Amino acid sequence: MSDLPLFQRRSLLASIAGAAAVSIIPVDAARAATPDTSLGPLRRVKTSLLDIAYAELGPSSGKPVLLLHGWPYDIHSCAEAAPILSAAGYRVLIPYLRGYGETRFLSDATPRNGQQGALASDALEFMNALGIDRFIVGGCDWGARTACILAATEPARVRALVSVSGYLIGSQAANAKPLAPVAERSWWYQFYFATERGREGYASNTEAFARLIWESASPRWRFADDVFARSAAALANPDHVAITVHNYRWRLGLAEGERRYDALEAKLAGFPSIAVPTITLEGDANGAPHPLPADYRHRFTGRYAHRLIESGIGHNLPQEAPDAFAKAVIDADRMAGA
Numbered sequence: 001m002s003d004l005p006l007f008q009r010r011s012l013l014a015s016i017a018g019a020a021a022v023s024i025i026p027v028d029a030a031r032a033a034t035p036d037t038s039l040g041p042l043r044r045v046k047t048s049l050l051d052i053a054y055a056e057l058g059p060s061s062g063k064p065v066l067l068l069h070g071w072p073y074d075i076h077s078c079a080e081a082a083p084i085l086s087a088a089g090y091r092v093l094i095p096y097l098r099g100y101g102e103t104r105f106l107s108d109a110t111p112r113n114g115q116q117g118a119l120a121s122d123a124l125e126f127m128n129a130l131g132i133d134r135f136i137v138g139g140c141d142w143g144a145r146t147a148c149i150l151a152a153t154e155p156a157r158v159r160a161l162v163s164v165s166g167y168l169i170g171s172q173a174a175n176a177k178p179l180a181p182v183a184e185r186s187w188w189y190q191f192y193f194a195t196e197r198g199r200e201g202y203a204s205n206t207e208a209f210a211r212l213i214w215e216s217a218s219p220r221w222r223f224a225d226d227v228f229a230r231s232a233a234a235l236a237n238p239d240h241v242a243i244t245v246h247n248y249r250w251r252l253g254l255a256e257g258e259r260r261y262d263a264l265e266a267k268l269a270g271f272p273s274i275a276v277p278t279i280t281l282e283g284d285a286n287g288a289p290h291p292l293p294a295d296y297r298h299r300f301t302g303r304y305a306h307r308l309i310e311s312g313i314g315h316n317l318p319q320e321a322p323d324a325f326a327k328a329v330i331d332a333d334r335m336a337g338a
Helices: 012-017 081-087 116-129 142-153 181-186 188-193 196-204 206-217 225-236 240-251 259-268 293-299 322-336
Strands: 031-037 040-046 050-057 064-068 091-095 135-139 158-164 278-283 304-309
Touching: 040 116, 050 081, 050 116, 064 081, 064 116, 064 142, 081 091, 081 322, 091 116, 116 142, 116 259, 135 142, 135 322, 142 158, 142 259, 158 322, 188 196, 188 240, 196 206, 196 240, 206 225, 225 240, 278 293, 278 322, 293 304, 304 322
Parallel strands: 064 091, 064 135, 135 158, 158 278, 278 304
Antiparallel strands: 031 040, 040 050, 050 091
16 A cells, blocks of 8 residues: 555545545546636546536646635636746646536535535545645635645645635634624624525625625725626536535534535544645735634644735735745745755
8 A cells, every 4th residue: 555656545535525436537638628717728527526627737747736716716816826836837726616617516416515624625536536646735715724624634645835814724613602793793794694595695696795705805906897707707606605605604513514524524623733834825904804823823833934915915815916826835845845
C-alpha cells in the first residue's frame, strides 16, 4: 500500500465519500460540451456523486493549484488571479461547486446536501478523479472552509494553503452558541434561510439576493453589471437553492447531514490544527461575518503568514485583489520548499 501514489490510497475524506466509485477520465477526453467562460472552455470529470464542470489553465506539467469559490459567487472569483498563476507555470483547476454552474448530480436520489463535509469530500474526489496526488489549495468563503478542511485532514496531499479570512472549519455544536447581538445581525441571511419564507424568497429572487450579498460583503467594490451577471448565471443551477438552504440550516442544526460524512464531521468538530505552510488573507473592508486573525492564529502550527490587503478590499478578495491573491499562492508554494 505504501508504494502506491497518494491519490490511490484510501483517505478519510475519500473513503467517506465513496471515492472507490470515482471515474478517472483523461483530461483531454473530459472537455465539456458546455459554454465557454472567460476562463476558457469548461471541462468535465465524474466523481462518485457528481459530474463536475471546471476550468483549467496553465501547463499540464505545472504544480497543481486547486482554487475554490464561495457563495454566492462562482469560478469567476478567480478569473483574474488564475491567468497570473498559469503564466507563472502552475496548473490551475477551478471547479464549480455542487449546486453551481454546469456541475450536476449523477442521481436524482442523492440528497442536495450542503454541509461542510460534503463539499470537502467533493473537492478531494475531484482531485482523485484527475489523478492528482499533491496540490496547493486556496479559496474564499465556502471555498476557504473546504481548503482548510483539506489542509487539516489531508496534510500529505496538500502542499500549501491560502485561506481568505483564515481558519473557517466549524461545527454544529459551536454554531449553537449565541453570539453578541451585533454579530448575530451580520448573519441575518442564515436565519432567513432557516424559514420556509426564506427558502421561497431566495428561490424567487436569487439574483437580487446575491447582488445584495455582493454589495454588503464588499461595500467598496464597484463591480460592473456584466461582472455580476457573469457569475449570477451560475446560480441558475437547478440544485443551487437547495444546496444553499441546506448549508445554512445544517450549520444551525436545523437540517440533518448524511451518515457518510459523520466520521469527518466528528473530526472537524475537534477543530484540528493545520500544519501545512499557510498564508491567510483579509480585506480591510470585508463586510461579511469573519473571525479576527488573532482568534485563529493558534490553529496554524506550521510555517504561517497573515496579510491584510488594504485599499477597500472586501469579502471576495480573489476577485477584488487578484494580484495579492495570486502572490499569496506563489509565496505559500515557496514556503513549502522543494
